[in-house]
Amino acid sequence: MPKGKETDPGEGRRASDRGRYGRLTRERVLATALEVVDRDGLSGLSMRKLGGELGVEAMALYRYAAGKGALLDGLVEAFYQELEEDLTAKRQEEQHPQGDDWRQELKHIALATHGVALRHPNMVPLLATRLLSTPLARRPAAVLRSDERVLALLHGAGLGDRRTVEVHRAFTAWLLGYLLVELRAMDDEPGEPDPAFRLGLHRMPAQEFPRLRATAIALDGQGGQEQLAAGLDALLGS
Helix, strand or coil, X not given: CCHHHHHCHXXXXXXXXXXCCEECCHHHHHHHHHHHHXXXXXXXXXXXXXXXXXXXXXXXXXXXXXXXXXXXXXXXHHHHHHHHHHHHHHHXXXXXXXXXXXXXXXXXXXXXXXXXXXXXXXXXXXXXXXXXXXXXHHCCHHHHHHHHHHHHHHHHCXXXXXXXXXXXXXXXXXXXXXXXXXXXXXXXCCCCCCHHHHHCHHHCCCCCCHHHHHHHHHHHCCCHHHHHHHHHHHHHCC
């Protein structure tokens, strides 16, 4: 196909966006892309594969994402949108307004983020890489609302401007770092019942990495929400 035709409006209409589930929407495209990443990992996502999942030609997807980068940004947006929905549902379930204890509110946000990350562990690296490459003002509204929520909470609690920035930075760094460590890839042979062989410790020279080999099995375990909350308590001085 000639290069110019990819951006020609008339040609775009020929690539029908009516798939096996009806006409596409941006929400459906992103939801299906998230399913692909959950199942096959980030390396398993392509416009061609996504088109196949939706029952349309890959070209039809360019109406909803200008390219692979825009699709990845959309996945980050979907992650934060799911977080926003979880926070809203939890607050309605508990039937009380936002509390006065800003530390508890930050912990509530962190635990909800951890919950979404556990549902979509393959997404967590994107939270760092896409935000590193996307300027603040160009980030999706759902991502910006996440920062706005924390800043408004701290400002409303009476923290000064400098302290608000310090706490926001510390909270964001700890939460993202914790998720990256918690969900990092560890298994070399996932089906291997012996932990040492499952982690591939025989691939690490014992003389060069003695402490890492001795500690790897313990590092393979997850700290969970309990250690996440304990770390926040220590960080925020609760």
